Amino acid sequence: MKKLLLIGAAAAGYVLGTKAGRERYEQIRRHSSKVWNSEPVQHGVHEAEGVAKHAASAAGSKVADAASTAGSRVAAKVRNDDDPSTSTPPPSSAGPGVN
Known part of the structure; x- marks a missing residue:
């Protein structure tokens, strides 16, 4: 080869x-x-550009939505971690089997 x-x-x-x-x-x-x-080729080029721009815009919107959702989840998690009434107590420091 x-x-x-x-x-x-x-x-x-x-x-x-x-x-x-x-x-x-x-x-x-x-x-x-x-x-x-030539006209037919340039017409195809312009159509392809339009399709690519539309696809890029749609992808950008999806990424923005996903980032917003992730940010909201992180913010909610941080708020819950700061609230002592929602946090779980730390594990006991006593040895196993000790109540």
């Missing part, structure tokens, strides 16, 4: 390094630029 990758990289370097390879590279670059800037 590594040999195949090395051979492929060497071949690509050779082709791109030659004059004919450079001309072909420029041709491919021009064509890909035309495709990228």
Whole structure:
């Protein structure tokens, strides 16, 4: 597998390094630029951006809600720990079996 990758990289370097390879590279670059800037592709790009923004917004709302809930739980726990009427007595320091 590594040999195949090395051979492929060497071949690509050779082709791109030659004059004919450079001309072909420029041709491919021009064509890909035309495709990228075409109306259907840009329409798809804008739709994908909208979907991504919506998903990010929804995820952000869920994270904010979870953080708020966790904060409320921690605050309630701290309040309960500060109230001596709700705390449990510490274990007896007497030995086992001693009442």
